[in-house]
Amino acid sequence: MNEVCFKNIDKDQCWSLTTYEASGGYSVWRKILKGEYTPEQIINELKTSGLRGRGGAGFPTGLKWSFMPRNAEGQKYIVCNSDEGEPGTCKDRDILRFNPHAVIEGMAIGSFVMDATVGYNYIRGEFIEPFDRFEGALKEAYETGLLGKNINGSEVSFDLYAHLGAGAYICGEETALLESIEGKKGQPRFKPPFPANVGLFGKPTTINNTESFASVPDIMAHGGQWFADLGVENSGGTKLFSVSGHVANPANFEVSMGMPFKDLLELAGGMRHGAKLKAVIPGGSSTPVLTAEVAMNMTMDYDGIDKAGSMLGAGSVIVMDDSTCMVEALTRLAHFYYDESCGQCTPCREGTGWLYRVLKRIMDGKGKAEDIDLLMGVQEKIMGNTICALGDAAAMPVESFLRNFRDEFEYYIEHGKSMVKG
Amino acid sequence: MLEIEIDGQLVNAEPGEMVIAVTDREGISVPRFCYHKKLSISASCRMCLVDVEGAPKPQPACSTPVADGMKIHTQNDKAKASQKAVMEFLLINHPLDCPICDQGGECELQDVAVDYGSDVSRFSEGKRIIAPSDIGPLIQTDMTRCIHCTRCVRFGSEIAGIMEMGGTGRGEDLKIEPFLKEGITSELSGNMIDVCPVGALTSKPFRYELRSWQMNSINSIARHDLVGSNLYAQTYKGNVKRLASGDNDAVNETWISDRDRFSYEGLTHDNRLLAPQIKVAGQWKEVEWDVALDFAVKGLKNNILNSRNVQKLGGLASATATTEELHLLQKLLREMGCENLDYRLNIKDLDNAIHLQSNIKLADLEHIDQAIVIGSNIRLEQPMINHRLRKAQLAGAGITTLNVKEFDFNYKTNDIIVAPNEIANTLAGVLRVLVEKSAEEVPAYLLAVTPCAQAIDIASSLLNSDKTVLILGEHVVNNAQAASIANLITEIAKLSNSLTLNLTVTANALGAQRVNFVPNSTGMNVNEMLAAEMRAFVLLDVYPEYDFHHLDEALNTLLNNDVFVISLNGFKNDLVAQYSDVMLPMAAMYETSGTHVNINHEMQSFSAAVGAPGESKPAWKILKVLADLLELPGFHYENSTQVLSEVAHQMTPVHEYDTAINLDKSTVEVETIWTHSPYHTDALLRHATSLRASKIGQINTASINAATAKSLSLSDSDTYLGVPVDITETMADQCVFISSNQATNTGAL
Amino acid sequence: MISDNAKKQIDSWIEKYPEGKQSSAVMEALKIIQKENNNQLTHDSIQAVADYLDMPGIAAAEVATFYENYNHQPVGKHIIRFCHNISCMLNGADDLISHLETKLGVKTGEVTDDGLISVKKVECLGACVGAPMFQIGDQYYENLTIDKIDKIVDGLK
Ligand SMILES: Cc1cc2nc3c(=O)[nH]c(=O)nc-3n(C[C@H](O)[C@H](O)[C@H](O)COP(=O)(O)O)c2cc1C
Ligand code: SF4
Ligand code: FES
Secondary structure (H helix, E strand, O other): OOOOOOOOOOOOOOOOHHHHHHOOOOHHHHHHHOOOOOHHHHHHHHHHHOOEOOOOOOOEHHHHHHOOOOOOOOOOEEEEEEOOOOOOOOHHHHHHHHOHHHHHHHHHHHHHHHOOOEEEEEEOOOOHHHHHHHHHHHHHHHHOOOOEOOHHHOOOOEEEEEEEOOOOHHHHOHHHHHHHHOOOOOOOOOOOOOOOOOOHHHOOEEEEEHHHHHHHHHHHHHOHHHHHHHOEOOEOOEEEEEEEEOEOOOEEEEEEOOEEHHHHHHHOOOEHHHOOEEEEEOOOOOOOOEEHHHHHOOEEOHHHHHHHOOOOOOOEEEEEEOOOOHHHHHHHHHHHHHHHOOOOOHHHHHHHHHHHHHHHHHHOOOOOOOHHHHHHHHHHHHOOOOOOOHHHHHHHHHHHHHHHOHHHHHHHHHHOOOOOOO | OEEEEEOOEEEEEOOOOEHHHHHHHHOOOOOOOOOOOOOOOOOOOOOOEEEEOOOOOOEEHHHOEOOOOOEEEOOOHHHHHHHHHHHHHHHHOOOOOHHHOOOOOOOHHHHHHHHHOOOOOOOOOOOOOOOOOOOOOOEEEOHHHOOOOOHHHHHHHHHHOOOOEEEEOOHHHOEEEEOOOOOOOOOOOOHHHHHOOOOOEEEOOOOOOOOHHHOEEEEEEOOOOOOOOEEEEEEEOOEEEEEEEOOEOOOOEOOOOHHHHHHHHHHHOOOEOOOOEEEEOOEEEEOOHHHHHHHHHHHHHHHHHOOOOHHHEEEEEOOOOOHHHHHHHHHHHHHOOOOOEEOOOOOOOHHHOOOOOOOOOHHHHOOOOEEEEEOOOHHHHOHHHHHHHHHHHHOOOEEEEEEOEOOOOOOOOEEEEOOHHHHHHHHHHHHHHHHHHOOOOOOHHHOOOOOOHHHHHHHHHHHOOOOEEEEEOHHHOOOOOHHHHHHHHHHHHHHHOOEEEEOOOOOOHHHHHHOOOOOOOOOOOHHHHHHOOOOEEEEEOOOHHHHOOOHHHHHHHHHOOOOEEEEEEOEOOHHHHHHOOEEEEEOOOOOOOEEEEOOOOOEEEEOOOOOOOOOOEOHHHHHHHHHHHOOOOOOOOOOHHHHHHHHHHOOOOOOOOOOOOOOOOOOOOOEEEEEEOHHHOOHHHHOOHHHHHOOOOOOOEEEEOHHHHHHOOOOOOOEEOOEEEEEOOOEOOOEEEEEEOOOOOOOOO | OOOHHHHHHHHHHHOOOOOOOHHHHHHHHHHHHHHHOOOOOOHHHHHHHHHHOOOOHHHHHHHHHHOOOOOOOOOOOEEEEEEOOHHHHHOOHHHHHHHHHHHHOOOOOOEOOOOOEEEEEEOOOOOHHHOOOEEEOOEEEOOOOHHHHHHHHHOOO
C-alpha cells in the first residue's frame, strides 16, 4: 500500500520539496537535465510499466505520449487535468495536497519527452487549498532551479503554471478543459482534430490526469517493469481508490491493481454498522452500478471490473448498503448530469433534463408504468450520439440502475413511495 | 482524389473534405442544423449523424473527414435511429407553433421533422419558455424556438467580425442572446435571419406578415453600393415584403449588408411620388401622364428648342439610376444637341476630380497580403468590400489605413491618422521612397518631399508584399488635393505593382461612366451649369440637399423662374417641388428592370420584382416616351433589354485626364469632410424606417479633436453645421469629420 | 470600475498565458471583481472585465454564466456550498441541509436577513471520502455532523 503517489503520505510536511527529494524525488528530472535520457527511452519505460490514464478512460500513457509530434516546429503544451469532478472521486485533491512535486516532476518529464516547454495544471476552482499547495511547490521548484528556461544551463526549458477552474464538471473533459484555459466556456471540441495535433491555443497538446503524471517519476526511477509488477496483466502498478459511501473508514487507498474488491472493502473498514452491502459503483458516478454479489467477486483492475460489467474509471468506489433507495440515488446522479451538461449538443442538453424530470416525477409519486421504458429509450438515444462522453456518462447509470434494480423503480411507480424507505 | 462509398454508391472526394460536403455535392440528403458551408464547424446539433462502417458510434457527417475506402450509410437503421433520436430531442422543447411562426414553410426544423420526427411526442414534462427580448429594430427574436445551433453566434464572430450573440448559461439553460443592452448593431446583422434554421431570428420589419409560400421570389441586385449583391426579393401582391441573400461567390458569397436587406421598406413610404404633376401659375396640379409629358415637351420647346439655345439645357442624374436610364437620358440630350450632362453632383471642383481605376476583383481582395485604405470608413461605407478585406486580414494580410479619424474596424488595422491636407504629402513620401528604390529619376514635384516615418513604413509594406491593393475612399472626393491624391496612388501602384480600388464613386457610377454621362469638351459639367445662365433642366432622381455639393448655387439656378425644370423622382421632396415645373413619378429600386455595373465591371441585370406604385413608371419608359414626343430618332425600345444591348454595343468611353501632381496645401484653417452616414446615401435608404432606427442609422456626428474644437469654440453639447459635435482624440488636427443622417447644411460648405 | 488592486491581481494571471492570450485570465478576473463587489457580478462589471482583457462583452458573459462559481443574484457574505451529491447524500447530507436551513431560517438559495450567510446546494466538490461536507469561502469542512455545523456556522461573522 501507498508505494507510489502516496509513498510519503505519513511523513511530516510530506508536500515539501525536502521530503520529496529525500525520497528520491527529482532524481529523474535532474538526470534528464544532464542529458541522461532520451525521449524514446522514457516512452519505452512507460509502455513497459503498463500505466494507463487515471482520468477515467484508461488510455496507455506511454502510447499517448508517443503520439505527440515532438519534432514539429512551434510551441507545444502539456496539460495536467486536476479538475476532478466526477462524483465519488477525490484522489487528485490529495495528490495535490500531499505530493505536489510528483505532479510537477511527472509533467516536467512529459514536457521533455514531448518537447512541450510550457505546461498548465488545470485545478478545479474549489480546490483552493490544493491550489495553494501546488503553487507553493511550484515556487520551491523554481527557486531550486528545477523549472524555467534553459534550466541549469541545459537545453531543457519548462515553465509550468496553475490555472483555476470556476465550477464546471465538464471541464474535466480534456478538450473542454483546453477551452477553459483559453478563457472560454468549457464546451468540448469535436474530434478530429485531436489535441495532439490541435490543442491548447491551437498547438499540439497532451493532457493527462494528475495521478497519471504523479506516477511517472517513480516509474522512471524504479523502471517500468517494477511498476508493472506491482499490478496485474493489463493493469500495471498501483492505483488510488477513493472509497466512499456506507463504509466504516472512507478514504483514499493506494493499492495494487488486481486487489479483490472485498479486500478493498476490508481496508475501508468494511460496511458501516455492519450493514449489508447492496450495490457498488466501482469507478465514479458514470460507471455502471453493480450488485453486491457481482462486486464481491470482482478484482479491482481494468479487466476485472470490465468483466463484472462496469469500468474502473477514476477508481472512485461508491459503496451503498441496503438502506439505500436506488430510485433516489439514480435521481441524484441524473440531476448531476442534467446540471452539468454544457448544453452544446442536442442529445445531452435535452436528454439529461428529460431523464432527470422523469425520475423526479417518479420520486414525486407521479410515475407512470411506461416511464421505465421511456427512461431506457431516452438513455439509449443519448448513448453514443453526443460530442463528448458526458452523454454516455449520463446514460450508463440509468441503464445499469434500471437493469439491476428494476423492481425498486416499478415499486416506486406503482406505490408512489420508496420500496426501501417507505 | 479519394474514393468513398455512400449508400452503396461509389463517389470521389478530395482529401480533407468533410463527408457532408460530398453528400451535398452528390445530392444525397443528410439533415443538418448547425452546419453551414460558410461557417466553422461546430458539430453540435448531431442531426447529421451517419453510420461509418468500422466506427463504433455514429459519426457526424459535417465533421468527419473522408478517408479512402470509407463506407458510409446515411439511411440505414443505425443512422436513422440516431437522426430520429436527435430530432425527438430537438422537438421536446420546441414550441411547435409553426402556424404562427414567420419561418413557417421555410423552416429547416419543420422540413426535417416531417421526415424524421415521430408524430407523438412522449415528452410530457413541460416545455422550456424563454422570455422575449428586444435586440434592435431589424431582428425579431423568439428564443423559445431556438435550437442552439449557434449559427448566429458563429456568424457574428466569424463573418460580422464582432461577437454580438453568444450562448449564456449552460445545459438546458443555454440561451442565445446578445450582451449589449443596445442589442445587435453589426452592419451585416440581417444575415443571422438567413442562417437561423428556425424561426428564432426573423426579420422584424416583416413580422407576422406572410408565410413564405404565399410570396414570389425574384432574383435581383442590390444597388446601394458598388458591389451589387445578389439577392432575392420576396413579393406579395405587388409589394416587396422581404429580401434574402442570394449566392454568388464572385460578388457577395452568401451574405448581404443590412443596408441592402432592409432598404425595401422605403418603397412603401408615404412620401412616394405617385402621380405626375405640373405647376400651373405656381400651383401644383396632379394630371394624367399625357398631360404632364405634353407640358414637359412644351416647356422644353418654349425654353430651348424653339429658340435654338440647346446650350442652355442641362441634364443631371444621380448615380443611383440604372445604366439604361442614364443611357436614355444622355441619348435624349445628345440627340437634341445638348452636351451639358453630369452625374458628379457631389464634387466640389471638377478640375480637381479623382480619376482612378478599379482593377481588382472582389473575390481577389481576400487574397491580397497588403492593403492601404485611404480616406474610408470602409467597414460601414462598403460593408461587403470590407468583409473581403477582413478575410484577407484574418489570413494574414496587413491592412493600413490613412484616415482623418480612427474608425472602428472589425479586424486588426494599422491606423495612420493624418489631417486632410497631409494625405497627399504622406502619399508623396511613399512615392518618393518607391522612386528612390527604383532606378528612376525623382520627378520635380517630389524633390521637396521628405518621407515621414509612416510613409516609409507604407512603402516598405508595399515592397515587401506580393499582392497589394491601394483603396481610395469617399472622404477624399472633395479634398483640396483630390486629383493629386488619385494620381499619386496611380504612380505608387505602378511602382509597387499594386492594384487599385476606387471607392470615391459609388452606386451605379460605373454605369454612368459606361454610358458616358459626362460632357465632352464642348459641354458643361454640373458646376459649370450651375454657374451659367440656364433655361431648362432634366433631372433624374436628384434630391438637391443630399446630392449637390454646391447646394446654394444649385438652388439659385434651379429656382430661377426662367428655368424650366423637369424632374423624375421616386420620392417627394420640397426643394424639388419648389424648383420643378413638372414632376414625373419614377419607379424605384426593385420596381424597374435595368442593369448595374459593379466594381468587378460586371453588368448585372435585374428585372422588376414588383410594379411601380400609383402612376409611377420606370424611368426608362418615361424617357423613351419623352424622346418620342420630342420626335427624336432611335427610341423605339420595347423593353429595357434593348436599351442595354445598345449600351453593350457601344465602346466604353476613354477620357484623357490630367495626371499632374501638385502638392501645394490648401490654406483652409479647418477642413470639413461631410459624408452621408451609411444608411442615408440614397433616397430609398432615407425612407427605410427600420434602418433609420438602427444604431448605424442614428449616426450623426461631427467628430473633432479637443484642440480643434477649442479653436472653433465648440463643446460636446454644440452642433457644427447643424450636426452634433463629438469631441474625440481619435481625430486628426484642424479638421472636422461629419457622418450625418441629415441633409447637407445649406451653403455652409 | 476595476480597482488598482484588482488590476494588479489580474495582471499576475495574464502573465501566465502567451502574448495576446490575455482572455485566458477571464475566469480569475471575474472572480477577483466578484470578490470586490459583494460576491456578485453585474452587467457592468462583466463588461469592465471584458474591456480590460480586450474581449467581447458577450464572451465574458458566456464565461460568467457558464461556471458555477459566479453569482448573479445577491448572496451572503459567506456562502455555504453544501454538497448533496451521491457520497454526501449517502452520508446524510439532506438531513444536514434541512438542519442548516432551519437553523438559519432560510431556504437554499436565500440569504439570511442580516446578509451574512446564504446556503447553496452544490454538486460533488471532490471530497467524497470526507462526506458529508461543505465549503465556505476557500475552506472545505468535512465529516460534518449537526454539532460541527452549528459550531462552524456560529463562528461566522
Ligand atoms: C465528462 C467528463 C469528465 C471528465 N473529468 C475528468 C476529470 O475530472 N479528471 C480527469 O483526469 N479526467 C477527466 N475526464 C477524462 C479526460 O477527458 C481525459 O481522458 C483524461 O484527463 C486523460 O488523462 P489520462 O489519460 O491520464 O487519464 C473526463 C471525461 C469526461 C468525458
Ligand atoms: S437563434 Fe437560430 S441561429 Fe441562433 S442558435 Fe438559435 S436556432 Fe441557431
Ligand atoms: S450538422 Fe453535423 S452536428 Fe450539426
